[in-house]
Amino acid sequence: MEEYIFTLAAMAMGFLAVAYLYEPYWKVRHVPGPVPLPLIGHLHLLAKHGLNAFPLLAKKHGPIFRFHVGRQPLIIVADAELCKEVGIKKFKSLPNRSLPSPIANSPIHLKGLFATRDSRWSAMRNIIISIYQPSHLAGLIPTMESYIERAATNLDEGEEVAFSELAVSLATDVIGQAAFGADFGLSMKGGGNVVEDDGAAAAKKASASEFIKMHIYSTTSLKMDLSGSLSVIVGTLVPFLLNPFRQLLLRVPGSADREITRVNGELSRMMDRIVSDRAAAAAASRQRKDFLSVVLAARESDASTRDLLTPDYLSALTYEHLLAGSATTAFTLSSVVYLVAKHPEVEEKLLREIDAFGPRDRLPTADDLQTKFPYLDQAH
Numbered sequence: 001m002e003e004y005i006f007t008l009a010a011m012a013m014g015f016l017a018v019a020y021l022y023e024p025y026w027k028v029r030h031v032p033g034p035v036p037l038p039l040i041g042h043l044h045l046l047a048k049h050g051l052n053a054f055p056l057l058a059k060k061h062g063p064i065f066r067f068h069v070g071r072q073p074l075i076i077v078a079d080a081e082l083c084k085e086v087g088i089k090k091f092k093s094l095p096n097r098s099l100p101s102p103i104a105n106s107p108i109h110l111k112g113l114f115a116t117r118d119s120r121w122s123a124m125r126n127i128i129i130s131i132y133q134p135s136h137l138a139g140l141i142p143t144m145e146s147y148i149e150r151a152a153t154n155l156d157e158g159e160e161v162a163f164s165e166l167a168v169s170l171a172t173d174v175i176g177q178a179a180f181g182a183d184f185g186l187s188m189k190g191g192g193n194v195v196e197d198d199g200a201a202a203a204k205k206a207s208a209s210e211f212i213k214m215h216i217y218s219t220t221s222l223k224m225d226l227s228g229s230l231s232v233i234v235g236t237l238v239p240f241l242l243n244p245f246r247q248l249l250l251r252v253p254g255s256a257d258r259e260i261t262r263v264n265g266e267l268s269r270m271m272d273r274i275v276s277d278r279a280a281a282a283a284a285s286r287q288r289k290d291f292l293s294v295v296l297a298a299r300e301s302d303a304s305t306r307d308l309l310t311p312d313y314l315s316a317l318t319y320e321h322l323l324a325g326s327a328t329t330a331f332t333l334s335s336v337v338y339l340v341a342k343h344p345e346v347e348e349k350l351l352r353e354i355d356a357f358g359p360r361d362r363l364p365t366a367d368d369l370q371t372k373f374p375y376l377d378q379a380h
């Protein structure tokens with residue numbers, strides 16, 4: 001009898017384990033894709049083929065397919081028109097993203113748009129979209145142009161430049177300015193290691209460089225494959241073990257978990273300080289066009305915005321801009337430059353269009369960018 005009970009208990013445990021591991025798969029089982037392996041899902045394909053795994057799967061399963069990161073299925077859309085449909089036309093119907101284990105415990109990531117859910121997500125998103133009117137974005141163009149000019153001083157004739165590195169520095173500088181009005185100086189010649197002659201400016205620069213170092217460390221630690229910290233790996237495979245493992249590893253000196261948590265906590269505190277300093281100097285901020293200042297001004301005049309965007313959410317949203325905007329923009333720029341360089345006929349046509357715009361010192365307005373560069377638009 002005892003044997004039966006033991007066998008039944010073992011079978012029940014096995015059944016529960018399988019049900020837990022395959023529960024998210026069940027909901028999307030009709031989406032085409034290879035059979036996921038227990039625990040690792042499709043991560044072995046990423047280890048085997050690198051990012052080529054995605055085009056290979058698209059070829060085999062069509063433009064919409066499943067890819068399982070451990071237990072969590074992702075739906076990959078590998079077609080430009082369908083991406084537009086999902087990412088723009090139907091975007092509002094896609095709230096509540098799954099929470100990847102690298103950000104599941106990090107306060108600086110949890111209160112941004114990526115991780116908030118349901119009505120809070122739509123309410124915060126509506127406020128942010130209302131800020132990003134074309135006229136507001138057009139107001140940011142002169143800042144972007146000045147940063148691009150500054151970055152271009154790195155391009156000495158005849159000298160090799162790793163464009164992808166320059167693009168990350170430039171994008172981070174531009175987003176830093178657009179998000180919270182800080183100049184990290186990463187894309188200036190010499191990488192921003194400028195010696196400041198006045199003490200206050202030097203202190204500011206030192207704290208900006210500390211901030212950016214932490215930001216880069218935190219961002220490069222956001223890994224979705226199996227190369228992250230131990231708790232992130234365990235959390236990817238068996239999500240309910242993430243927290244207990246993390247709590248354990250936080251007690252181990254020198255562990256990656258401890259360091260990432262320390263850095264994310266420090267980043268959070270730095271963002272909180274930036275938000276509270278800017279809120280205290282509200283009158284001076286009114287002239288500024290960066291995201292943080294504009295939201296702070298909106299908070300002043302509207303009670304519902306004030307209730308929704310409390311300082312903790314504001315810190316997370318502002319930081320999220322830096323996180324979401326820099327690597328994406330840099331990768332897009334680098335890919336465009338790479339692809340154009342591989343197609344000289346396209347490069348020639350692009351240069352003709354740009355040269356036809358006018359003398360070198362004529363800067364395009366927002367309207368010019370919309371209407372005068374149709375070929376550039378297509379190439380991008």
Ligand code: HEM
Nearest residue numbers: 087097113114125175320321322324325326328329330332
């Ligand atoms: C070429 C550049 C960019 C690309 C390819 C890109 C791509 C994406 C994608 C695919 C999503 C949806 C992610 C998901 O649903 O899980 C997204 C969301 C988002 N992006 Fe971007 N992005 C770019 C630039 C930017 C910039 C410049 C910013 C901010 C300054 C930004 C801020 C955001 C935010 C806040 C979200 C979350 C939106 C929400 O939940 O409503 N992105 N981006």
